[in-house]
Amino acid sequence: MVNKNKSKTTEEKILAAARKVFTTKGMTGARMQDIADEAGMNKALLHYYFKDKDKLFENVFLAEAQKFFPKINAIFNSEETLFDKIRNFVSEYIDEILSNPDLPWFVLNEMNRDPEQFLFKVWGKENLPKPAKLLAQVEQEVKAGIIKPISPVHLLMNMISLTIFPFVGKPMFLYNLRISEKQFREIMEQRKKEIPEFIINAIKK
Template sequence: MVEELNKDQTTEQKILAAARAVFIEQGLAGARMQDIADRAGINKALLHYYFRSKEKLFDMVFEEAAMKFLPRISILFEADIPIFDKIRTFVEHYINLMMENPFIPIFVLNEVHKNPAEFITRIWGGRMPPVREFAAQIQREIEAGNIKPIHPFHLMINMISMCIFPFVGRPIATSVFELSNEQFMVLMEQRKKLVAEFVIDAIKA
């Protein structure tokens, strides 16, 4: 019984790893169940036994990635660390997530537009992201004269949009600048520091 359970878990993890690789290469629209089965080294019937559809499989791959990322962000927002360090860490975590899971931005945009409340409940477990703590820290830093007056909304949107847009606009960016995948990833690695320092320089008093 234990051996069968372990075998099931191993097969499922093999499928998820294969699916993640195929989604990264082809996106949700371009990925085929046969491609995923081939990558996992199993037949298509067995793949359907574990996951009934490509969408169900994608949901699980997405949630697996999100569950690794979101708790870190919650802890970060609530952490008692200097605001500039918090910005640097946020940007690094966010770009790392996009680099490891480049299929996420388009999927999130589509899901959020369908039903924002349902998406937040599904990802954050019914509670809102702890942005109030971060907003309160921003206000304290403004009052202390350490940063320029800025609404927390603008600061958060600036950070997120500068992290996510290169991945949303990747097809255009790589075409216009004639970038290979490797060159694009090198530039994204550089953006971890560039984005953080750009945001910090913009608000530093």
């Protein structure tokens, strides 16, 4: 049992606290004091370890933003069939988000607030998703008459939208459909099967 709970280093405590505060309040809404409180220490230590708020934020944001684009490339560029790719993408992505419920809002929020930072720092040309192969595969299957005619770009947008949006609009759905947190989670679990079925029904011949 290595490095459990209390055995976290100070730096790790800070990062965990910063992650929690930043992902719920955003960069501009978060206070250094909030983070210090959450970490059970004083503000001075935050600066001792991470110099200033910007540096601390960048540290958290980069780590989180990468989780937001998980094994996408592995799936997109695998040798599986299109339908299997869709199933795997949706299912794995929803699992990832279920274990990090604030992730989509946090990343999208900062992405819209400061697109430059996002494009250059997060996607330094390395970990940027490469949808080219998937797009080509769609186009090919359309030509071969395996699936109905659909623009690959629209299909990709649909996959991503169906998967991510419910988490971003969660407060809206909770209130509007009168469902509990627990029910919401169950519905998201269902969507791991529902979404691929929906998409495949839409495009199969």
